[in-house]
Amino acid sequence: MGRAPCCEKMGLNRGPWTPEENQILVSFIHQHGHSNWRALPKQAGLLRCGKSCRLRWMNYLKPDIKRGNFTQAEEDAIINLHQILGNRWSAIAAKLPGRTDNEIKNVWHTHLKKRLEDNQPAKPKTSNKKKSTKPKSQSAPAKSKSTKTESELGSSSNPSFESLFSASPSASDEVSSETLTSHEDHSKEAQMDNKLREMITTTDQDSFSFINFGEDIDESFWNETLYSQDEENHASNLDEMQQEFQHLGSVGNEMIFDSEMDFWYDVLPRSGGEQDLLAGL
DNA sequence: AAACTGGGCAACCGCCTGTGC
DNA sequence: GGCACAGGCGGTTGCCCAGTT
Structure with missing residues (x-):
């Protein structure tokens, strides 16, 4: 049996949504939620397919969507x-x-x-990160x-994300799904973040610095890989980080730090072994 | 002023993935 | 394990409009 079409094409509206359709969709979702997108348009009285409704809601009508220019x-x-x-x-x-x-x-x-x-x-290649x-x-x-x-x-x-991780010994290993931001010890987290930020921002400003944390801080923890365009800075900063981390306790995450953006990216494995970035900014 | 051009963006299409049976 | 279904995702399309000729 062939795959069922995503929607009935006959008799359904396509193209730009009208204000009336928007209103119907919004009020219906506010009242009933959207547990079943395929059934939603029929229940709401919309002549749209479920995919179209979902797309409209997700990309435009959802209340927490930020409109306007990107900063x-x-x-x-x-x-x-x-x-x-x-x-x-x-x-x-x-x-x-x-x-x-x-x-x-x-x-x-x-x-x-x-x-x-x-x-x-x-x-801009400045250390002042004031954005406008x-x-x-x-x-x-x-x-x-x-x-x-x-x-x-x-x-x-x-360099592709996969190529970055291909050199990491634990790239295909199981990694804790616990993110740093969900870690209970927030003070330790903040301390570690500050320490790392302080150190890593001294490396090449254009690069992502990558460090592979083990589940615990032990000898194998230091089987880490740090990527940068400047190998010498790598080595020296890696040494510094190792020393700092020896008293910061376990982390149990893989992370990437973007020194320019002050972002910590938590890296978690996807189902196929592919890495993913999941944690918040 | 009209025609043309290209950017911006909402929406669609088709494939992939997860889930329940 | 296989199948069907729904949701999710990325690529692409096509319309609208502002700027240019």
Whole structure:
């Protein structure tokens, strides 16, 4: 038996949503929730397929969605996350509260990809991280439509996320699903964060520094890998970090620190062994 | 002022994944 | 384990509109 179509195409509305349809969808979800998207349009009296309703809700009508231009910090975060995650827009969106994967995808294709193609710096090379919003038009230099594919972009510019982890001894190992942000000992967490930030921000400002934490701080813990463009700084900072961590206790996570954005990225395994970024900013 | 061009973005399409039976 | 289904995801499309010619 063939796969059932996602929706009945006959007699259903397509294209832009009308204000009336928006109102119907919003009021229905407020009253009944959205436990079953396929059944929702029929129950709500909408001539839309369930997928269309879900998309409309997730990308536009959901109350916590942040509208308006992306801030410089958000754009920088997208660029940095894209370096690690590639085109996994939903994972990137999870790091940016109020932003949808669709919106981030659009911003990437319309602004950020071009910025990188033009070799414009993704962020100022200053240690002062004061960010300011700016109109989108200023961040999108006029340029003809690119025909470059995503894979071409990814392979030419950045080391892939998988390649980063391929060198890590524990890349395919089981890693605790406990994130640092959910760790009970928040004071220890803050202390560690500050210590690491202090040290890692002295390394190459353009690189992601990566450290592979073990479940516990023991001898095997130091089988870690730190990536940077500056090998000497690597070694020295790695030594410093090892010394600092010896009295910070167990962590049980893999993390990436983006020194430019002051982000800690928790890295957790996906079902297929692929790594994922899950924790909050 | 009209035609043209290209950017921006909402929405669609089709595949993938997770889940229940 | 296999199948069907629903939700989720990324790639792509196509319309609208502002800027340019």
